[in-house]
Amino acid sequence: MSNSLQLTEIAISLVAKNLNPAVLNPDFLKYTGIIPSDWELANQPVYNNNLVQLVYKNGVGIIVQPNRLNVLEMIAGKPPAEIQLATVARQLVEKLSQVEYQAVGINPKAVVGFTSEADAYQYICGKLLAPGSWQEFGGSKVNAGLELSYPLKRGVLNLAINQVNVQFGEQVTPAILFSGNLNYPLTGNTVTERIQDLQQIIANWQNDVNIFQQLLVEKFLSSSPSPAQQISASVFS
Structure with a gap:
């Protein structure tokens, strides 16, 4: 894999x-044991009628809305054995088994x-998109982004x-x-079967x-327009 690609965050999104x-x-x-007793909050929880947001010092966050539960983790620099979000997500599903889950998304981010x-x-505008007059209008260049969708076997x-x-300390790069979003509708005729399917996807x-990294390396990063830096940081658009 290219040394210039850096995973920064992974989220598991449960639709319910x-x-x-x-x-x-x-x-x-x-x-309930969903969160270990020694975990400390990084800041005050956010509570309102439609949102609960909890962020812990180890980079794990839980965001809950009426139809969605997100577990995310900032993973830059962490070895796989130290990544906790899947364990937290599986514990949530186990303890909240009465919830009617409908789909799950595995959502990685990389820079x-x-x-x-x-x-x-x-x-983006020279390598991924075809050059043309459409890239400028009114004396300004277009701000471009892409949204792509790849059907998988499932x-x-x-x-x-x-x-x-991307900001790392005082440096902005x-x-x-x-x-990425790997989205899976749940299968099964009973609540138990759907939860088993959900737990397997999380695992x-x-x-x-x-799969996400393979797509990027093989289709988007095989030849960069200039040497890129490896960075470990949080992302701000």
Whole structure:
């Protein structure tokens, strides 16, 4: 794999009916064993009628909305054995087995850094898109991004490609952000069967991340327009 590609974040997104965000507070998560007792919150939880957001110091976050439960983790620099989000997601499904789950998404993000904004812009508008007069209007260049969808044997791999700036400490680096979504509707005729299917998909998260990386390396990063930097950071559009 290209040394310029850096995974920054993975999220597991559970789509469910009639999910009550208020149920998932820090005390409940620790009391039920979903979150280890020694985990500390990085900041104050966010609570309102339609959203609960909890972020822990180790980079794991839980975001709950009425129809969606997201477990995410900032993974830059972490070895696979230290990545916790799948364990948390499986515990949530086990403890909230009465919820009517409908689908699950495995959502990795990766970045490639460039030496200048012009090089990052050229990657999208010169390498991925065909040059033409459409790229300028009113004296300004177009801001371009791509959204692609790849049907798989099961599910769909959706890919968004955008130019961003990545901040690491005080340094801001131009980059291309690849946002993946491997989306799987759940199968099964009973609640138990659907939960078993859901748990199996979550358990296979590393395989999905490998598919995402394979797509990027083979189809998008085989020849970069300029040497890219390897970066380990958070992403801001």
